[in-house]
Amino acid sequence: MQVGAWEAFLLIVNRELSLSFRRPEQLLQPLVFFLIVTTLFPLGLSLQLSLLRDISPGVLWTAALLSSLLSLDSLFKSDADDGTLEQLSLCGQGLTLIVVAKTGAHWLVTGAALVVVSPLVATALGIPVAAFATMMLSLALGTVTLSWLGAIGAGLTIGLRRGNVLLSLIVLPLATPLLIFGAAATERAISGTSAVGPLYFLAALCVFTCTLAPLAATAALRITLE
Amino acid sequence: MNSASDGLSVEKVHVWRGERHVLKGLSIAVRTRELLHISGPNGTGKTTLLRVASGLLRPEQGTVAWLGQPILSVRAQYQAQMAYSSHEPALKSDLTALENLRFAVGLKRRVTIQELREVLERTGVGAVADLPTRVLSAGQRRRVALARVLAMHATLWLLDEPYSNLDAAGTELMSGLLQAHVAAGGVAVVVAHHALALDCNVRRLELN
Numbered sequence: 001m002q003v004g005a006w007e008a009f010l011l012i013v014n015r016e017l018s019l020s021f022r023r024p025e026q027l028l029q030p031l032v033f034f035l036i037v038t039t040l041f042p043l044g045l046s047l048q049l050s051l052l053r054d055i056s057p058g059v060l061w062t063a064a065l066l067s068s069l070l071s072l073d074s075l076f077k078s079d080a081d082d083g084t085l086e087q088l089s090l091c092g093q094g095l096t097l098i099v100v101a102k103t104g105a106h107w108l109v110t111g112a113a114l115v116v117v118s119p120l121v122a123t124a125l126g127i128p129v130a131a132f133a134t135m136m137l138s139l140a141l142g143t144v145t146l147s148w149l150g151a152i153g154a155g156l157t158i159g160l161r162r163g164n165v166l167l168s169l170i171v172l173p174l175a176t177p178l179l180i181f182g183a184a185a186t187e188r189a190i191s192g193t194s195a196v197g198p199l200y201f202l203a204a205l206c207v208f209t210c211t212l213a214p215l216a217a218t219a220a221l222r223i224t225l226e
Numbered sequence: 227m228n229s230a231s232d233g234l235s236v237e238k239v240h241v242w243r244g245e246r247h248v249l250k251g252l253s254i255a256v257r258t259r260e261l262l263h264i265s266g267p268n269g270t271g272k273t274t275l276l277r278v279a280s281g282l283l284r285p286e287q288g289t290v291a292w293l294g295q296p297i298l299s300v301r302a303q304y305q306a307q308m309a310y311s312s313h314e315p316a317l318k319s320d321l322t323a324l325e326n327l328r329f330a331v332g333l334k335r336r337v338t339i340q341e342l343r344e345v346l347e348r349t350g351v352g353a354v355a356d357l358p359t360r361v362l363s364a365g366q367r368r369r370v371a372l373a374r375v376l377a378m379h380a381t382l383w384l385l386d387e388p389y390s391n392l393d394a395a396g397t398e399l400m401s402g403l404l405q406a407h408v409a410a411g412g413v414a415v416v417v418a419h420h421a422l423a424l425d426c427n428v429r430r431l432e433l434n
Contacts, residue, residue, distance in 0.1 A: 002306065008333050015321075015329040022320040022358075083316030084330075086282060087374075091333035092305035226283055 016105030111143030134189035148213035155220030239288030266433030
């Protein structure tokens with residue numbers, strides 16, 4: 001009996017999550033990096049809280065961006081190395097479904113986890129509690145977009161030996177709007193003004209990548225699989 | 227039955243790998259209840275031919291057809307009826323043998339855990355079904371990969387070096403399964419270096 005698309009989607013997400021939890025150190029690495037970078041900043045700066053508040057949105061977003069990059073190259077590469085990606089691509093479900101499921105699961109263990117720990121980091125950076133909701137929303141939108149940009153980059157760089165350097169070069173320029181609007185949203189939330197403008201931009205980027213990036217990532221993967 | 231609409235046919239395929247012309251207008255046809263044994267020295271394009279047949283590799287020229295239809299136009303149906311096994315076992319080393327099978331076979335057809343255990347039992351790795359495949363020997367991993375092919379219930383088997391790392395009993399098991407598959411109306415394409423002692427309709431193709 002044929003397996004439905006939704007069933008297959010859940011099975012792949014289940015597979016990805018099982019694999020992630022078998023390797024907790026790989027799961028924690030980006031999060032620990034995020035925590036270390038953001039908590040080192042207040043220690044390295046002078047004890048002026050006002051200065052810290054001014055730069056905290058930028059620090060938070062830069063750290064989030066870089067820590068997401070750390071985990072990106074494993075998105076397709078480990079499956080490509082052991083041959084399971086070939087098996088997946090021949091499973092009769094269509095490559096796009098596989099790409100969507102894998103990227104979604106990847107966001108759950110990296111992006112969503114980052115959003116969850118961000119209040120902890122925000123406290124260390126002196127961001128007021130009133131700004132947490134906006135900050136977390138902006139991070140959620142930003143990390144989803146980043147996962148999709150990363151999926152395209154990861155698909156293109158599978159076959160390369162030192163692919164992660166090239167991956168950063170591909171993804172970072174595309175991710176700069178996220179940094180600008182994400183930091184702007186957080187900054188406005190801290191100063192108490194409306195953050196709706198930058199949030200709309202982040203949401204637009206998120207929708208844009210969610211709709212078109214799966215196709216681009218599938219195409220990239222198909223090229224490198226051959 | 228019309229021969230063109232039966233089984234697998236590869237027609238005049240050309241594949242270049244960079245500057246190298248690996249497959250030069252090769253044609254093969256394998257019908258129901260037939261096994262094609264591909265052999266030849268290293269680097270003559272045996273694996274490439276199998277990858278072309280599976281649809282993983284698109285040839286620069288020529289077509290691959292399954293039941294008379296080009297596989298590109300019936301990709302989903304073709305993949306549902308085909309089981310491909312590369313020369314590496316393609317298992318996740320962190321997952322158990324059973325989980326590996328569940329995630330690979332479960333995408334092709336609905337399958338129960340009990341059924342997968344029985345298949346693993348049949349290929350002689352039932353006792354290690356709940357161990358991560360990282361701790362299995364190369365031969366045991368090969369048997370798990372064989373169980374995956376078996377559990378897919380596919381009509382067409384494309385196997386690359388299925389005999390590698392197998393012991394004498396494993397070789398016998400593999401041959402028995404191939405015979406049973408072909409006898410039950412299946413089609414098989416097998417890449418192997420040594421001669422196959424099979425009691426079924428075997429055709430040979432020597433690449434050089």
